Amino acid sequence: MTQHDSQVRIERDSMGERQIPRHVYYGIQTLRATENFPISGLKPLPTYVDACVLIKKATAITNGELECISPELSQAIVAAADEVLSGKLRDQFVVDIYQAGAGTSHHMNINEVLANRALEILGDEKGNYQRVSPNDHVNYGQSTNDVIPTAIRIGGLLALQQTLYPALTGAIAALENKAEEFQDIVRSGRTHLQDAVPVRLGENFRAWAQIIQDHETRIKTAAQDLTVLGLGGSAAGTGLNTHPQYCDRVAQILSELIDQPLRPAPHLMAAMQSMAPFVSVSGALRNLAQDCVKISHDLRLMDSGPKTGLKEIQLPPVQPGSSIMPGKYNPVMAEMTSMVCFQVMGYDNAIALAAQAGQLELNVMMPLIAYNLIHSIEILGNTLAALTERCIKGIMANSDRCLAYAEGSLALVTALNPYIGYLNAAAVAKESLETGKSLRQIVLERGLMTAEDLAKVLNLEQMSAMRSTQR
Structure with missing residues (x-):
């Protein structure tokens, strides 16, 4: 065997043979996808990978318990899944987010990586799919068509729990604290950007806290639909090639893995076809983003100046604001917030378009929905956390300026x-x-x-x- 030959292995699929670099854990279908879709350079989000791997872990446990695959294979697949969930092999998920419809390419990337790592755990060589097959064993009783919509649900729930909900809680608390701190400071209200009756600066912050809290309630209400799973529907929602007890058992195991009250959908075909839960959550995110833009713009207006603007408050300066004007500081955290929120609004529009683009038993636009929804949740959460820590908590009031405007307002x-x-x-x-x-x-x-x-x-x-x- 030549040195070149030793660096590759041969894999086969229904279209023929290909050489695969020996060191990689993905296989021939992933290789074809990387060649077909050199589109954006964007790879699947880590949270989305987690969601897919959690599904594979739950299905391997279930299929092992139901004797659909051997205990040996079940344990090896679970062990491989646990390694990925611990952070290993993350560079092996390489398919561009813009890919084959429904997410088959990404799905097979997951199946191949877990199969090849399971082979190693069993003391075998990567690529020996007679022993551990990406399709016949890792994917037993499953289809891209029920796995991917379930992965979007699981990924969304994980992102909400890990990123957005803590950020919302932190932002609400910080705004409430500022409300108490500024409660006795009177400023001139403004409507139509013109003088209006006086208000308390603290009440401005309390109003923002209430707005964010209301959005948290709306998002949590919308997210309840993510707990209803179509997993077990297989290719078209009929449950073909699944064990009679599979659907209920896999939902129970997934519930335990992510500590969420998951349950099978009353009609698996409906859960696979309709993207409505994702549109609903995305719409709630868009609604939050719109008010966050409004709040960030208010902060910028109230901090405008220092000599020629309102300057009723001082946002904490976190970096120099100009490459040419010395001593200038800009409201960069508020500016960043608006940019992220505009992106979330754009993602929401794309999700709405993708959701109505399904035909018959399948929506082939799910990869776009998966990326946009989970990314929206995570960047909104990260943005609110950063805005809270590096802006809201450090805001100072210019009480003299506030009072002067209030006393001088004709709106009195x-x-x-x-x-x-x-x-x-x-x-x-x-x-x-x-x-x-x-x-x-x-x-x-x-x-x-x-x-x-x-x-x-x-x-x-x-x-x-x-x-x-x-x-």
């Missing part, structure tokens, strides 16, 4: 409406704007109110206090 005249009427109040505001006189001075000069009554009405503390709520 709104509080006079019940006492002097709308038209008189409008005339007072107009004269104040034209002459520069204060509202108090004009009201007293016109004899519209007594000084004592006016002091009570134009009390900024009372005007900006929140009315009673259920808090």
Whole structure:
């Protein structure tokens, strides 16, 4: 055998033979996919790989228990899966995210890696698929068509639990803390970017906390659909080539592996065909992203300046802001947040388009949905965590600037409406704007109110206090 020959092994599939580098754990179908799809250079997300491998572990345990494969093979496949879940062999998942419809190429990449590692665990050589086959053993009772939609569900649940939910909790807590810290600071409200009645800076932050909390509730509600699995439907949802007890047992084992209340779908074909659960979760993410953009823009406006903007708050400077202007600091964490949120909105649009593009028994756009949904969850979670730690927690209030704007706002005249009427109040505001006189001075000069009554009405503390709520 030549040195060149010793570096490869020969594998066969229905299309013929190919030489595979001896050191790799993927096989011939993965090789063909890498040749067919040199598209983006993007490889499957680690969380998505975890989801697929967890499914393979659960199915290997189930098929071993049901004597569909031997205990020896079941144990070897489970051991191989555990190694991947511990972080090994991660460089072996190499298929571009834009690939064969439904995700067959990625699915076979998973099957081949686990089969070849299981062979080594059994003391055999990679490529001896007579003993451990990617199709006949690792994939027993399964199909791309039920594994991939299940993997999207599992991947989404993992990403939510590991990334987004902790970030949401942290952001809500940080905003609530700032709400307490800034509760006594009065600032001018603004509607249409024009002066409005005074508000408390703390209530701005409390409102943002409530907004994020409401989104967390919506996302968790949408995510409940991810716990309903079509795994066991096999190729078309009929359960062909599966054991009668397989569907229930594999859902139970997966539930234990990820500590989530998973259950089989009442109609496996429906669960395989419809992408509605993913559209629902993605829509909830988009909704969160839209409000996060609004909040990030508010932060930037309130921090604008330092000399020519509002500068009601100071966002923590985390890096120099200009390559030419010394001493400049930019609201980079808020800017980054908006960029990520725009990307999530784009992903949501692509998911919606992909979800309606299925035909008959299968949606072939699942690889796109898998990447976009899980990536959206993870980048939103990472963004909120970074924004919380490197921006929200370090925000400082410019209380003097806030008070000056509040006291100088013509919108204070709104509080006079019940006492002097709308038209008189409008005339007072107009004269104040034209002459520069204060509202108090004009009201007293016109004899519209007594000084004592006016002091009570134009009390900024009372005007900006929140009315009673259920808090």
